Amino acid sequence: MRLPGPPSPCEMRFCLALRSRPDAVRDTLVDLRAALQRAEHPAGSWPDWEIVLAEALNNVVEHAYQEAPDGTISLMLRFDAAELEAELRDDGHPMPDLRLPGGKRATPEDLPEGGFGWFLIRQMTRRLDYARIDGQNVLRFRMSMPG
Amino acid sequence: MELIAEQDDGLNVVRVVATRIDAAVAIQFKDRMREAAAALDGRVVLDLQQVDFIDSSGLGAIVAAMKLMPPGRKLELAGLTAAVDKVFRMTRMDTIFAIHDSVASARAAHA
Numbered sequence: 001m002r003l004p005g006p007p008s009p010c011e012m013r014f015c016l017a018l019r020s021r022p023d024a025v026r027d028t029l030v031d032l033r034a035a036l037q038r039a040e041h042p043a044g045s046w047p048d049w050e051i052v053l054a055e056a057l058n059n060v061v062e063h064a065y066q067e068a069p070d071g072t073i074s075l076m077l078r079f080d081a082a083e084l085e086a087e088l089r090d091d092g093h094p095m096p097d098l099r100l101p102g103g104k105r106a107t108p109e110d111l112p113e114g115g116f117g118w119f120l121i122r123q124m125t126r127r128l129d130y131a132r133i134d135g136q137n138v139l140r141f142r143m144s145m146p147g
Numbered sequence: 148m149e150l151i152a153e154q155d156d157g158l159n160v161v162r163v164v165a166t167r168i169d170a171a172v173a174i175q176f177k178d179r180m181r182e183a184a185a186a187l188d189g190r191v192v193l194d195l196q197q198v199d200f201i202d203s204s205g206l207g208a209i210v211a212a213m214k215l216m217p218p219g220r221k222l223e224l225a226g227l228t229a230a231v232d233k234v235f236r237m238t239r240m241d242t243i244f245a246i247h248d249s250v251a252s253a254r255a256a257h258a
Contacts, residue, residue, distance in 0.1 A: 022169070022170040022171035023171045025169075025170065025171070026167060026169055026170075026171045029200075030167075047200070047229055047230030047233055048233070050200060050230065051202065051230065051233065051234060054169065054170075054200075054202040055202060055203055058169075058170045058202060058203075058204060061170070062170075105238065105239065106238065108238070108239045108240050108242050108243045109243065111210055111213070111214060111243065112207070112210065113207035113208075113210050113211050114203065114204075114207045115203075116203035116206060116207070116234075116238045116240075117203045119237075119238065120203060120234070120237060120238070123237060124237075
């Protein structure tokens with residue numbers, strides 16, 4: 001029996017942990033996208049969440065864990081038809097001054113090879129919040145899906 | 148991550164045979180581009196048609212690759228998919244590269 005019409009986009013929740021390694025970040029993002037696409041969730045064809053999560057996770061790998069590959073990052077995501085709600089936790093070093101970096105846009109004419117991450121995160125998220133709780137970094141944000 | 152360089156009529160096309168240029172391969176990408184750039188003469192177009200995702204490390208690696216080009220030569224880009232295009236536009240790094248829809252349109256430009 002076939003379902004009438006396409007499935008309606010419903011809530012998808014992910015709760016997972018990954019190692020603090022660039023290849024683990026990549027594998028996690030690839031798996032998440034595949035799961036969303038398999039379920040025909042609209043976020044499966046929405047690139048923004050993957051861009052933001054990549055930047056946030058890479059930041060944990062590079063700065064909180066300072067490239068040490070054995071750290072743990074836990075990730076909680078809730079996608080519904082309109083938005084993503086995300087929470088990342090890690091046991092790495094705290095943000096300097098316990099604050100998020102400002103995220104000014106790098107100047108293209110300077111041919112920057114980095115410094116794009118927090119700009120992208122700040123541009124694409126709302127209710128971006130960082131806290132240090134019980135020795136963990138906790139980063140939370142929301143993202144709205146387009147119409 | 149594989150880069151395939153082909154030359155045709157003075158146009159060098161370096162095709163990225165990978166779906167992602169991200170933090171996991173950014174250094175490898177830069178090294179391979181350095182090797183490829185050394186052997187190239189004339190216009191260089193980086194074909195990103197197969198790349199469906201780039202992060203800021205990947206973006207930085209492409210900027211680094213542009214700086215590896217010998218003096219007077221520019222790195223042009225072709226075949227940006229949706230997520231790649233978005234990262235270039237949001238960071239305004241699209242303003243410092245010549246960007247073509249495809250390798251064919253890169254070939255047609257200034258042919």
